[in-house]
Amino acid sequence: MDRHDKISPAVIRRLPKYYRYLGELNKSGVNKTSSRELSEMTGFSASQIRQDLNNFGGFGQQGFGYDVENLRNEISKILGLNKKYRIIIIGAGNIGQAIANYTGFYEADYEVVALFDKNPKLIGMSVRNAVIMDCDDLEEFLKKVKIDIAVICTPKSVSQHVAEQVAKHGIKAIWNFAPKDLKLPDDVYVENVHMNESLFSLTYYYNKMKNENE
Amino acid sequence: MDRHDKISPAVIRRLPKYYRYLGELNKSGVNKTSSRELSEMTGFSASQIRQDLNNFGGFGQQGFGYDVENLRNEISKILGLNKKYRIIIIGAGNIGQAIANYTGFYEADYEVVALFDKNPKLIGMSVRNAVIMDCDDLEEFLKKVKIDIAVICTPKSVSQHVAEQVAKHGIKAIWNFAPKDLKLPDDVYVENVHMNESLFSLTYYYNKMKNENE
Numbered sequence: 257m258d259r260h261d262k263i264s265p266a267v268i269r270r271l272p273k274y275y276r277y278l279g280e281l282n283k284s285g286v287n288k289t290s291s292r293e294l295s296e297m298t299g300f301s302a303s304q305i306r307q308d309l310n311n312f313g314g315f316g317q318q319g320f321g322y323d324v325e326n327l328r329n330e331i332s333k334i335l336g337l338n339k340k341y342r343i344i345i346i347g348a349g350n351i352g353q354a355i356a357n358y359t360g361f362y363e364a365d366y367e368v369v370a371l372f373d374k375n376p377k378l379i380g381m382s383v384r385n386a387v388i389m390d391c392d393d394l395e396e397f398l399k400k401v402k403i404d405i406a407v408i409c410t411p412k413s414v415s416q417h418v419a420e421q422v423a424k425h426g427i428k429a430i431w432n433f434a435p436k437d438l439k440l441p442d443d444v445y446v447e448n449v450h451m452n453e454s455l456f457s458l459t460y461y462y463n464k465m466k467n468e469n470e
Numbered sequence: 471m472d473r474h475d476k477i478s479p480a481v482i483r484r485l486p487k488y489y490r491y492l493g494e495l496n497k498s499g500v501n502k503t504s505s506r507e508l509s510e511m512t513g514f515s516a517s518q519i520r521q522d523l524n525n526f527g528g529f530g531q532q533g534f535g536y537d538v539e540n541l542r543n544e545i546s547k548i549l550g551l552n553k554k555y556r557i558i559i560i561g562a563g564n565i566g567q568a569i570a571n572y573t574g575f576y577e578a579d580y581e582v583v584a585l586f587d588k589n590p591k592l593i594g595m596s597v598r599n600a601v602i603m604d605c606d607d608l609e610e611f612l613k614k615v616k617i618d619i620a621v622i623c624t625p626k627s628v629s630q631h632v633a634e635q636v637a638k639h640g641i642k643a644i645w646n647f648a649p650k651d652l653k654l655p656d657d658v659y660v661e662n663v664h665m666n667e668s669l670f671s672l673t674y675y676y677n678k679m680k681n682e683n684e
Contacts (some may be wrong), residue, residue, distance in 0.1 A: 265671075272670035276649065299651070335670045336677035354568035360649065360666045364673070404676065429676035431669065435490065435574065437513070445679055447672035451663065452574045455645065456486035456549045457479075458661035459578070462618065462643035463550035465659055 267308050271331050273298050274305070278328035290321040337364035342402065346418050347409035348373035348381075348388045351433050355407055356383040366405075370397065394418075398425035405429045412436035419446075481522050485545050487512055488519070492542035504535040551578035556616065560632050561623035562587035562595075562602045565647050569621055570597040580619075584611065608632075612639035619643045626650035633660075 277297045281289055291302040291309075298305070309315055309322075315330050316322045332338055341364070345352045348371040356368050371383060374391040381388045389397065398421075406422040408415050408430060415434035422430065423444045430446045432438055438446050491511045495503055505516040505523075512519070523529055523536075529544050530536045546552055555578070559566045562585040570582050585597060588605040595602045603611065612635075620636040622629050622644060629648035636644065637658045644660045646652055652660050 268671055268674050269667060271674070272664070272667040275670070276666065334674070336673045337670065339677070341673065341676075350568040350571040354564040357564040358665065360669055363666065363670075366669075405672065428679055429672055431672055443679060443683070445672065445675040447668055447675075449663070449665065449668055450486070451572065452490065452577065453483060453486040454661055454663055455574055455580075456489070456551065456577075457482055458619065458643055458645055458659065459550045459555065460482050460485070460548070461659040461661070462555075463553070465642055465657060469657070 263311050267311060270298075270300060270304075270308055271335055273300075274308075275328060275331045275335065275337075278324055278331070281324045282328060287324055288321050289324050289327075291316070294322075332364075340365040340367065341404040343368045343405045343407060344397075344403050344422075345371045345386075345407040345409060346373075346391070346394065346422070347371075347411070347434075348375070348378050348383070349409065352407070352409035353383050355409060355433070356386060369401065369403070372397075391418075395421060395425065398422065398427070403427055405431060407431045407433065408438075409433045419444075477525050481525060484512075484514060484518075484522055485549055487514075488522075489542060489545045489549065489551075492538055492545070495538045496542060501538055502535050503538050503541075505530070508536075546578075554579040554581065555618040557582045557619045557621060558611075558617050558636075559585045559600075559621040559623060560587075560605070560608065560636070561585075561625070561648075562589075562592050562597070563623065566621070566623035567597050569623060569647070570600055583615065583617070586611075605632075609635060609639065612636065612641070617641055619645060621645045621647065622652075623647045633658075 274294065277294060291305045294305050295302040306316070312330065312334055315327050343366055345356055345368060352371055352373070356371055361368065368384065368386045370386050371388045372391045372394050373379060373388050378388045379390050406427045408418055410418055412434045415432065415436050416438055419430055419438045419440055423440050428444055430438065430444060432446055432448045435450055435452050437448070440446060488508065491508060505519045508519050509516040520530070526544065526548055529541050557580055559570055559582060566585055570585055575582065582598065582600045584600050585602040586605045586608050587593060587602050592602045593604050620641045622632055624632055626648045629646065629650050630652055633644055633652045633654055637654050642658055644652065644658060646660055646662045647665070649664055649666050651662070654660060
């Protein structure tokens, strides 16, 4: 059994934040840090941070703090950023192309190997080094090429169909930008980026604040 | 005092989901629904849904359920989707342009009135009906035009500076796509879309699942 088995999703969501801030400290030439300093940067309490990191063995020394580079490397390994991932993007419209150009992929060895679209005007074009292929060729492609992550940027009317196609061919990780929940077998992990929900929450809090100040 | 004052952010985050599913029911010609049906669609428990909606007065009738269109309208009003919002996008690279083309803005009266960039090749171009203006003219623009929401799609090295500029000119709502937390006065609401954190969580769970199945 994996020792990370019982770690709550909230902890996992905080790790990328720690990773990001440690990267900033590293860039500024800072070698040592403390849970208190990380607390000031991230807004999480120092005890929360210590507790989070203790899930993975701690990495700190009492009265000494954390070695910035070492801690960043350890978090990188926990998240799996030290490995290589092959990615396809399905839907090569605005969002799909923006994702293909997404600089966050350089943080680790994420490689966008192809995009897929059904628009004949897009098929054959390249985004960065990845070519846009015909959606009709997606299943043939997946029979031959091992892909780790599928990014779904299609209209919501076809996102479920596309998700089933990629799941059928063994893809276990889906990054979903289509504004519709996907129903897939339990062994496929779906990470949703529901921009509508984000925008509507913003709208709610904007109005709430305006009302309070009137 | 606003009666929504004590509603937890988790409830607010679920409202856009209800709104979305009610829209789908409405489109399929369904007039009535129940917390049980909404539970099957959303994955939240029926009692959770009833409790969420009770925060705002309920809207349902015992043994009768919810009127789909009415409930959707009520949620729309709670979120503020029945109003008009003027938006600027700062950073007109891939993400900025994708946001300008984002169809989610049609869900309510969100109007992208301008984009800003410092790249002379982009300045003067249009995305949909909005022109890309020079970042140097941002503050002058904000003195003359009332803007509700600023979307930050700049590199993270300048996102804090840009956020301070827009906050200085009275913008109270920021949708932040730059991978860096913003430090702003408490009366400015920031909604972060940290794509890195989403991608890294996906990566973690992908590896976890792979390890469990090996």
